[in-house]
Amino acid sequence: MADTILAVTGLTVSFDGFKAVDDLNLSIDKDELRVVIGPNGAGKTTLLDMICGKTKPSAGRIEFKNADLTKLSEYEITRAGVGRKFQTPSVYDDLTVLENLEISYPKHRGVFGSLFFRRTREIGDKIRAVAQDIYLQDELETKAGILSHGQKQWLEIGMLLMQDPELMLLDEPVAGMSARERDLTADLLARISKGRSIVLIEHDMEFVRKIAHRVTVLHQGKVLSEGSMDQVQKDARVIEVYLGM
Amino acid sequence: MRWLSKGELFGYLSLAALLFLVFPLTLDPFRLNLISKYLCFALVGVGIVLAWGYGGILSLGQGIFFGTGGYLMAMFLKLEASGKELPDFMVWSSTETLPWWWEPFHNFFFTILSILVIPALFAFVLSYLVFKKRVGGVYFAIVTLALALTLTVLLVGQQGYTGGANGITDFRSVMGWDITSDESKRVLYFIHVVLLFAVMGIGAYIIKSRLGKILIAIRDREDRVRFSGYDTAMFKAFAFTVGALFAALGGAMYSLQVGLITPTLVGAVASIEMIIYVAVGGRLSIVGAVYGALLVGFAKSMFSENFPTLWLFFFGGLFIFVVVFMPNGLAGVLDRFSARKKGQRESGLNAVPERTKA
């Protein structure tokens, strides 16, 4: 068995008695690209919210490299090496693309560190390399607020790349993208998945088939099925939930 | 990225010309002293630009810090003016001996240190605890407002220690140097202007630093900034603390130059006035805030001399006008104007929508 980087056990959260995620177990290997699918409201986003600290679980453990993430605050989880991209692109509209990337650089994150921060050649190079990766090399001085929807999605992925997390949580990164942008994003994901683990939520089955190693199907807060894309698609329970997949 | 935009450069240069040359050369001592008074609020304003304009932290209690700075300085000045005697207001309210916590204020350097440390420390502890609990926005504004009111009541109530509603006044000298003459007021004016530019420089540095960008990010999307790995409560507390420090400096200069500190300068109305100075000048512009303090201060003097009863109406109207029609104040209007002119030559893509969020 390969090294496990993330082990979720017995994870449960209820909102006013409604269990959005219910006694869920999930294990992600090092360097794995896992796709999580499931109908709307299955609890996919809530699962990522709990891993990255946005939502506190009611029960269960989330072990990441021997640390229990349920005990850490959001910024500590980020510093431990978990990066999160949100379902609606969340970038800093009033800052330029360059500034968005720069403040995601994972050093000098204290008050005085950032007060006396200088952009060294190394950091500048890294910013340019990431901008190239996310197809925004010509938009460095553009305010993020006026980027297109797809470009914002890329920028947010770029912000994660600056952080260089060992585990990336991507919530529907191709939502709202044109076909061409989707292809570019598939390329991008193929490139960035080397040397790190990714948990990706996606609806678009074409897209999933292109990139997934293994697929986990969530339904009503529980894991319904898990395996390769082909295995999962043959699973009778999945077919029942996803008529016509 | 350039250090200063053209508009900002013009703002700084014109301000330097006014404060270092035009005012000292043309105004009589009385008017120049009025300028000193307005500039005390300009110091507060620079801090409000940082905390509110950039950090998104609206404080309706900057008077707390202005007042603390002012009272700390006043304690020293009063002790020196009283010589071996007990300060007069203590005698009047039959306080028998000098309270122990007044004792250290015989020393000028201790006083300066306390002005630099006490308000800032209080601001930091208070704001970090509040921000850590994720109380923000309107609630924080209300907390600060309530504290300002509480402090006013305390100052008025403890007459024997604080001078009560009349405050503390009748200062004479600083370590033997007479501060009441026209000549020394002029010297103080120049010290003040230099201090103001230093504070503006520090503010500008913070805004241009990575920390400034993080503050903008926090203002617009605090949730997201945590996932970039920042302890946002600490950054907000820092911005608020710097704002408190600048306000305390303003208060200390006020006691020195106006020769009087009273509880009204601590209270809710004074605190809200400070916000209005910045709103008028432009909450995203340090120079704008200084101009705001000068202009509104000047307008206030004019009105109070000629139509004292109308002032508050004018003031309220001005505030509503600014909030509705110029969300980024005078500086915002100038920016838009220069962006439009530039747009005739270039493509005009610079137009970024103005934010109106508090």
Ligand SMILES: Nc1ncnc2c1ncn2[C@@H]1O[C@H](COP(=O)(O)OP(=O)(O)O)[C@@H](O)[C@H]1O
């Ligand atoms: N903060 C919340 N409060 C109440 N209900 C929530 C909250 N967050 C999510 N839910 C509910 O939990 C369920 C799962 O939501 P979500 O994780 O967003 O689904 P998915 O991402 O799989 O579409 C939904 O029914 C949603 O309405």
Ligand SMILES: [Mg+2]
């Ligand atoms: Mg979702």
